[in-house]
Amino acid sequence: MTNLFSEQVVKILERKLNFPKKLIPLHEPSFSNKEYKYLKECIDSTFVSSVGKFVDLFESKMVKFTGAKYSIAVVNGTAAIHAGLKIIGVKNGSEVLTPSLTFAGATNAITYCQAIPHFIDSEQVTLGVDPKKLRKYLEKITIFRNKKCINKTTGKSIDAMIITHLYGHPCNMQELLRVSKDFNVPILEDAAEAIGSYYKKKHVGTFGQVGVVSFNGNKPITTGGGGIILTNSQKIANEARHLTTTAKIPHLWEHRYKEIGYNYRMPNINAALGLAQLENLPKILKNKRDIFREYDKEFKKIDGVYLKKEPKNCKSNYWLNTLILNKHKKKQRLDILRKSNQRNIMTRACWMPMHRFPHFKKFPKMNLDIADQIYETAITIPSSPNLLKIFK
Amino acid sequence: MTNLFSEQVVKILERKLNFPKKLIPLHEPSFSNKEYKYLKECIDSTFVSSVGKFVDLFESKMVKFTGAKYSIAVVNGTAAIHAGLKIIGVKNGSEVLTPSLTFAGATNAITYCQAIPHFIDSEQVTLGVDPKKLRKYLEKITIFRNKKCINKTTGKSIDAMIITHLYGHPCNMQELLRVSKDFNVPILEDAAEAIGSYYKKKHVGTFGQVGVVSFNGNKPITTGGGGIILTNSQKIANEARHLTTTAKIPHLWEHRYKEIGYNYRMPNINAALGLAQLENLPKILKNKRDIFREYDKEFKKIDGVYLKKEPKNCKSNYWLNTLILNKHKKKQRLDILRKSNQRNIMTRACWMPMHRFPHFKKFPKMNLDIADQIYETAITIPSSPNLLKIFK
Numbered sequence: 001m002t003n004l005f006s007e008q009v010v011k012i013l014e015r016k017l018n019f020p021k022k023l024i025p026l027h028e029p030s031f032s033n034k035e036y037k038y039l040k041e042c043i044d045s046t047f048v049s050s051v052g053k054f055v056d057l058f059e060s061k062m063v064k065f066t067g068a069k070y071s072i073a074v075v076n077g078t079a080a081i082h083a084g085l086k087i088i089g090v091k092n093g094s095e096v097l098t099p100s101l102t103f104a105g106a107t108n109a110i111t112y113c114q115a116i117p118h119f120i121d122s123e124q125v126t127l128g129v130d131p132k133k134l135r136k137y138l139e140k141i142t143i144f145r146n147k148k149c150i151n152k153t154t155g156k157s158i159d160a161m162i163i164t165h166l167y168g169h170p171c172n173m174q175e176l177l178r179v180s181k182d183f184n185v186p187i188l189e190d191a192a193e194a195i196g197s198y199y200k201k202k203h204v205g206t207f208g209q210v211g212v213v214s215f216n217g218n219k220p221i222t223t224g225g226g227g228i229i230l231t232n233s234q235k236i237a238n239e240a241r242h243l244t245t246t247a248k249i250p251h252l253w254e255h256r257y258k259e260i261g262y263n264y265r266m267p268n269i270n271a272a273l274g275l276a277q278l279e280n281l282p283k284i285l286k287n288k289r290d291i292f293r294e295y296d297k298e299f300k301k302i303d304g305v306y307l308k309k310e311p312k313n314c315k316s317n318y319w320l321n322t323l324i325l326n327k328h329k330k331k332q333r334l335d336i337l338r339k340s341n342q343r344n345i346m347t348r349a350c351w352m353p354m355h356r357f358p359h360f361k362k363f364p365k366m367n368l369d370i371a372d373q374i375y376e377t378a379i380t381i382p383s384s385p386n387l388l389k390i391f392k
Numbered sequence: 393m394t395n396l397f398s399e400q401v402v403k404i405l406e407r408k409l410n411f412p413k414k415l416i417p418l419h420e421p422s423f424s425n426k427e428y429k430y431l432k433e434c435i436d437s438t439f440v441s442s443v444g445k446f447v448d449l450f451e452s453k454m455v456k457f458t459g460a461k462y463s464i465a466v467v468n469g470t471a472a473i474h475a476g477l478k479i480i481g482v483k484n485g486s487e488v489l490t491p492s493l494t495f496a497g498a499t500n501a502i503t504y505c506q507a508i509p510h511f512i513d514s515e516q517v518t519l520g521v522d523p524k525k526l527r528k529y530l531e532k533i534t535i536f537r538n539k540k541c542i543n544k545t546t547g548k549s550i551d552a553m554i555i556t557h558l559y560g561h562p563c564n565m566q567e568l569l570r571v572s573k574d575f576n577v578p579i580l581e582d583a584a585e586a587i588g589s590y591y592k593k594k595h596v597g598t599f600g601q602v603g604v605v606s607f608n609g610n611k612p613i614t615t616g617g618g619g620i621i622l623t624n625s626q627k628i629a630n631e632a633r634h635l636t637t638t639a640k641i642p643h644l645w646e647h648r649y650k651e652i653g654y655n656y657r658m659p660n661i662n663a664a665l666g667l668a669q670l671e672n673l674p675k676i677l678k679n680k681r682d683i684f685r686e687y688d689k690e691f692k693k694i695d696g697v698y699l700k701k702e703p704k705n706c707k708s709n710y711w712l713n714t715l716i717l718n719k720h721k722k723k724q725r726l727d728i729l730r731k732s733n734q735r736n737i738m739t740r741a742c743w744m745p746m747h748r749f750p751h752f753k754k755f756p757k758m759n760l761d762i763a764d765q766i767y768e769t770a771i772t773i774p775s776s777p778n779l780l781k782i783f784k
Contacts, residue, residue: 028438039431046420048616048665049609075467075617078638078655104638104649111652114506217441217659224440224659225467246470246496253729253740257496259751260503263470267609267616273440273661337645348645359651 005304006335009323012298013345013381018392020344027320029222030284030385034276042272050245052268058275059228065278066203068211068230070237073266073274074244077192077214077227078105081162082112083264084210084229087239088186090115090159095151095364097161097185099129100353101371106162106190107354116156119355119365122374126311127322128171129163130370135179137366142183149183154364161185165194165204166351167380168220168319169310173199173207180208188212192227195220196285196317205230210240215270220284220317220385221277223270285317287385292318294391295381304329308378320380322350330377337379350378397696398727401715404690405737405773410784412736419712421614422676422777426668434664442637444660450667451620457670458595460603460622462629465658465666466636469584469606469619470497473554474504475656476602476621479631480578482507482551487543487756489553489577491521492745493763498554498582499746508548511747511757514766518703519714520563521555522762527571529758534575541575546756553577557586557596558743559772560612560711561702565591565599572600580604584619587612588677588709597622602632607666612680612709612777613673615666618658677709679777684710686783687773696721700770712772714742722769729771742770 017024042054055073062071074080090096092114098106100119110117120137123130142149142158149158161180163171180187187208191197194204195213205211211230215223229240242248247261266274292307299307304326310316325333333349340347353371354360409416434446447465454463466472482488484506490498492511502509512529515522534541534550541550553572555563572579579600583589586596587605597603603622607615621632634640639653658666688699696718702708717725725741732739745763746752 029440031435031438035435036432039435040428043423043427043431043665046423047609048421048614050617051609076655103647104653105655108638108652108654112504217439217443222440224661225442225655225657246500252733255495255741255744257749257751260500261496262500263468263497263617265617267662269616269665270659270661273435341644349647352647357649359649 003335005329006332006339008302009305009336010339010343012302013340014343016295016298016391017345017382018390023344024346024382024390025384026346026348026380026382027218028384029217029277030280032276032280034279035273038272038276039269042269048269049267050265052271054268054271054275055266058271058278061275061278062228065281066206066230068206069232070230070234072229072237072240072244073271074227074229074264075266076216076225077212078109079244079262079264080212080227080229081106081109081188081190083240083244083262084188084212085109085113085115085160086243087236088160088188088209093156094159095154095156097158099162099164099371100355100365100368101351101374102164102166102190102354103192103351104354105192106164107360115159117354117360117363118151118158119363119368121366121368122371124370124374126171127166127169127308127374129176131172131175131179138179138183147184149185151364158185160188162188162190163208164190165197167308167322168194168197168317169308170194170197170199170204170314170316172311177207193219193319194317196281198315200313206232209233210236215274220288220319221274221281223266223274223277226266226270226274284385287388288318288383291383291387292321295321299323318383321383323379323381325377327373327377333376333379346382348380350375350380395727397721398724398731400694401697401728402731402735404694405732406735408687408690408783409737409774410782415736415738416774416782417776418738418740418772418774419610420776421609421669422672424668424672426671427665430664430668431661434661440661441659442657444663446660446663446667447658450663450670453667453670454620457673458598458622460598461624462622462626464621464629464632464636465663466619466621466656467658468608468617469604470501471636471654471656472604472619472621473498473501473580473582475632475636475654476580476604477501477505477507477552478635479628480552480580480601485548486551487546487548489550491554491556491763492747492757492760493743493766494556494558494582494746495584495743496746497584498556499752507551509746509752509755510543510550511755511760513758513760514763516762516766518563519558519561519700519766521568523564523567523571525758530571530575539576541577543756550577552580554580554582555600556582557589559700559714560586560589560709561700562586562589562591562596562706562708564703569599585611585711586709588673590707592705598624601625602628612676612711613666613669615658615662615669618662618666676777679780680710680775683775683779684713687713691715710775713775715771715773717769719765719769725768725771738774740772742767742772
């Protein structure tokens with residue numbers, strides 16, 4: 001009986017994807033003719049490295065698209081989080097609240113600052129940080145000292161919280177901003193997976209002190225490898241630009257540095273690719289929304305599973321469409337993953353919660369039942385913008 | 393009188409560069425038709441990110457070119473040094489010997505490991521680490537404890553030494569390898585500036601436990617931003633590949649990690665550019681050698697300055713041709729830098745020695761007279777491979 005259900009789910013995917021003879025990737029980029037054009041122009045200019053007009057154009061187009069006041073293009077999302085955390089005040093020995101249920105880059109970046117990740121739980125409705133549970137937890141475990149939020153148990157200062165818009169679905173920003181304000185803990189908004197996602201008509205990544213977007217090859221648009229820092233503060237923007245350019249002090253002929261810096265700026269050649277991609281983004285987002293609708297229709301036909309939908313008052317980019325199994329079907333997860341991958345349909349487990357890894361076990365955490373539960377019931381399915389051509 | 397000399401030097405440059413109307417850069421890349429071809433092929437494959445055939449091709453071509461057994465392409469030279477240091481055993485609290493006279497990337501990378509840079513001096517003949525002075529210093533300040541080299545003053549273990557082939561000129565590898573062996577301190581060979589440079593017919597970057605090459609836009613060949621780790625050890629190669637790929641454990645559908653890792657792999661699109669560049673490298677190196685000869689002829693005509701020549705038994709890539717002023721002319725340095733830059737000739741001071749920066753002042757160091765002296769007498773001059781077309 002149990003096998004019947006997993007077979008049913010995989011059959012829906014197979015039919016929809018027209019019984020693929022070769023592997024359907026989870027998410028591959030789609031290109032127009034502009035990519036060639038801009039890459040050629042970039043080569044012809046000889047400026048292919050960390051200075052050049054495509055970096056400027058890409059940054060200003062991102063500003064226009066997201067509504068953030070400033071943007072600083074960097075080598076990848078992890079680098080953006082690392083620099084962002086440093087700039088909002090995370091230092092050696094700081095504690096940083098971060099969802100356990102997300103890609104490892106955020107937790108890793110916290111450790112690059114010699115800070116301590118403190119894992120917090122997610123909620124079913126957004127897949128992001130649960131603001132109510134977080135508030136209750138912070139009320140219990142923290143006190144204020146010199147206006148700083150201090151973990152009573154460890155005595156450490158909680159200097160930032162990362163909140164992640166998982167798979168492109170916006171978090172409950174209104175409540176999270178209240179928690180941030182009430183406990184005086186700045187937000188780094190991890191919108192790595194969420195270009196083109198909106199919370200109440202405002203682009204995500206523009207609510208926190210710093211926002212971060214990724215342009216890795218598996219994202220809706222790509223620069224090969226790349227990421228960007230978003231902020232509305234000129235001071236943070238200047239500091240981000242400085243810190244990610246090896247903290248070099250401008251001078252006509254001397255090589256001088258003010259502090260320890262990072263070689264994190266996005267090369268012009270990657271920005272050229274990104275600019276073309278950004279011009280295609282509205283089309284890509286439309287396709288991804290249509291893909292969600294098509295899948296949703298199919299999965300509504302059976303019980304025991306549903307396709308994750310954008311939260312109320314939000315617009316999701318539907319980066320990776322995600323099946324959520326009913327709790328009593330969670331034993332079917334492995335079977336669905338195994339069968340679909342065997343039949344040329346790339347599906348993936350949800351991000352494994354960070355607190356499960358031996359090397360992160362020593363770090364503080366709250367009760368993480370929902371993170372575990374989402375992990376145990378979620379499966380991501382092929383979501384490339386070009387899938388509409390394949391769909392039956 | 394003093395102005396006469398600086399005017400003389402700048403005049404030589406001006407004449408040679410045909411009285412430029414627009415700025416002659418210090419080093420710009422030169423491209424063939426292959427770059428665009430490979431970029432197009434890369435886009436068409438849809439694999440533009442950290443997996444793809446161009447990364448593999450670039451790595452295997454680098455293996456062939458340098459003679460290293462293994463190579464791992466990464467986002468830049470600083471990332472390569474950071475990962476390399478971690479892999480050869482540098483950890484929180486380690487001391488790492490490093491030349492004060494080099495680009496800040498090496499010293500920064502040491503601090504990313506939470507290790508302590510320990511600045512060592514350079515020599516005039518190679519511009520690299522002085523092996524004799526280093527040996528004497530280590531004899532004085534270190535003892536062996538459990539076969540480890542311990543700094544007697546700080547009690548810290550000296551776990552690595554970085555040696556840099558400055559401006560492409562190979563260090564005295566024979567003597568440095570002896571020091572490394574006698575004091576049991578592994579070498580990370582910073583060949584960031586030295587693609588195409590040879591010590592006794594063997595490519596630099598292949599002598600130490602780990603070697604590093606940079607492909608930043610100002611280097612002889614470029615990937616936009618990029619670097620590579622070279623090694624002859626399969627164990628180090630595997631570890632480097634693992635650590636720079638976020639330490640992910642391969643699995644068909646799960647996202648599992650073994651340790652804290654880094655998002656450091658070179659994107660396929662950058663490797664496509666690099667492959668084309670690597671195919672042009674022999675031509676580029678020939679041009680750069682001719683440029684050295686042409687400049688050298690001119691500067692032989694006047695006293696008080698000479699063009700830095702490759703050390704004996706070595707072949708330099710002549711990355712940045714470097715004028716060395718006689719000691720008694722060093723007061724002319726600023727005047728030459730100012731005048732040349734005013735006249736559309738980009739010249740640069742030598743890397744400012746790291747021990748001079750306030751944020752590095754607290755770190756241990758030996759006597760650094762020669763590093764200071766080289767800095768105070770050296771000026772780098774335009775060295776792009778395409779200069780021959782301009783030369784008078």
